[in-house]
Amino acid sequence: MTRPVFDPRVIQRGARLRRSPYFEATQRSGCRAYTVYNHTLLPSHYDDAEAEYWHLLEHVALWDVGVERQVEVSGPDGFAFAQLITPRDLSKVAVGQARYVVLVGADGGILNDPVMLRLGENTFWYSLADSDVLLWALGVATHAGLDVRIHEPDVWPLQVQGPKSKSLMGDVFGNPVTSLKYYHFAETDLDGIPVVVTRTGWTGELGYEVYLRDAARGVELWEKLMEAGKPYDLRPTGPSDIRRIEAGILNYGADMTLADTPYHVGLEWAVDPDLSVEFVGKEALAGIRARGVDRRLVGVEIEGARIEFNETKWPVRHRGATVGRVTSAIYSPRLRKNIGFAMVPIGLASEGTVLEVTTPWGERGARVVRKPFLDPGKEIPKG
């Protein structure tokens, strides 16, 4: 590669941070920046963010998301424990199916929003956003009286996203994978490399996740996919924040935190509708559902010139007073608009409400709009 490769020592001090099994391959592929997620380096980009976005829309992209660390729940009471920490009704999830789930604490606050895989009657994986759910699950288990094993298995996901991903998956894995319905998965292998392939992703595009089950074979898996992807112009990129914001997909830590419940951020569809199953936080969520929320995460359009992706939560103002925060904001090249999410008082959450946002480039007008911003008919993110 002639492109300069980023020196991870800018953010790596000692051996505290983990590297995914794909790390060496991402370096050779010219990764230019990493961030840190679940104590692990996450390749952020190899090229300009907008170039990577168009590539995702038109071809197929390969992401090292080994940072999506897994928590495995198993043992005789595995199902009971999984239900205890999951507000969705798991009796409706068959073995071989996955779900987008929101994990909540006893006060209903969101701890994480993983993709959950049901691998067996009593065996579940939680493929995590950025928080130590392993510690949460181990903590709940200390006094829950259930016979369960909880650990982090040696599993490292990749995402393969974009319109050409299905053809690529067909070439590599064949029909058991290409016939997967949304949020279903298959356990298979690639030349003996053990993987689980799900039809899921963080884009709103057609896409898959390939969960490697043997860290020793990471570079080998990466190289096999890169080789098979040549006819489809497969490229390694970072996760696309432009695309996920367009699709209305939230980012844990930015758009929702422990201070928010699913009702505050529009994720009530991921909670058992009649609250009939037993889970930690049920009482709190029932109370909030009955009382209603005082604030809500909404879509916003921000006026004026193209903005850069927000590094901090910009203040939202209304009639001169700070009333909320923009949690994510970015320029959409397809919409040719600045779009994002904002947490605002419930009285200012209806579509068309006019607000102001304090950006690094000054005060901007903004307006509450419907989200997702694109593809409202698509099935995401309600997996």
Next chain:
Amino acid sequence: MTRPVFDPRVIQRGARLRRSPYFEATQRSGCRAYTVYNHTLLPSHYDDAEAEYWHLLEHVALWDVGVERQVEVSGPDGFAFAQLITPRDLSKVAVGQARYVVLVGADGGILNDPVMLRLGENTFWYSLADSDVLLWALGVATHAGLDVRIHEPDVWPLQVQGPKSKSLMGDVFGNPVTSLKYYHFAETDLDGIPVVVTRTGWTGELGYEVYLRDAARGVELWEKLMEAGKPYDLRPTGPSDIRRIEAGILNYGADMTLADTPYHVGLEWAVDPDLSVEFVGKEALAGIRARGVDRRLVGVEIEGARIEFNETKWPVRHRGATVGRVTSAIYSPRLRKNIGFAMVPIGLASEGTVLEVTTPWGERGARVVRKPFLDPGKEIPKG
């Protein structure tokens, strides 16, 4: 500043990562690199690591360690809950005292190694290393049957470390602080900025931590300390890995993980010696204590030319077979040796054992040595 300031956008993608209340001040002070710790940016260095080390040894250094996030435990059963999650005997910790503690899971694995402050009969802070102990504590509380409140308070520590720190603290806070004994603390203020000052630190040098209790006043506190520090040549630096390794201080995530118990890493002194108090993991620790450990973290000297700080855990070999890992390794300018820690089989853990280490610069001879490497008579790290 004429020195180029690091652009945090290399590691910051969106508003997921938090910034400490000192962030703007660290940028103005010329911080050149940040890492990520507890979902928060940690200033790594402003100058060469060895220059910062000598400054710490000869003068006084100011560290933004706001990443040491706090978990506060309070409520009627605060003491009982704090004891439940802490293997030290808390009946021996008076209000106003702090302790270095090792938190363990039900299997005895280390979850974190915070400094714990007893602020009241039933009120405790855990000042954390890099893991979400908040989720662990909330998880344990779900079924523990104790009346307790657990949350992350608005508290952001700084470290003030080095031989001139006592004079500086005297000028700023006066006698209640300068008369503090090791691992004691005082609640006080600086021109109305509320703080807790502990005599603790991550150096083995004389030092303090100043816990800011109001994030809105971070830059103000920083600037007041910088101004008061001028007569002592106070400089902002990153935490010194050279100094902490010399002192035998471990780094959670590198030198110990959830896979290790206190008995594996030489921290049995932080466990109630007769295991008479009740805490999560007691049974597991009793079993390991009785059976003995199969591996142990030891000090090592590594031969040959000066090494750079290890970014990965280097393989340790013995008679041609890989038997362990170097968890931290660095060059000590005072000892003029490469020193570090290694996890090795118990049969290879005695002083003088000869090993090999696979470094990025080839195979090196190594030898098990006593730790700490310097100042064995000093009171650290047994706070």
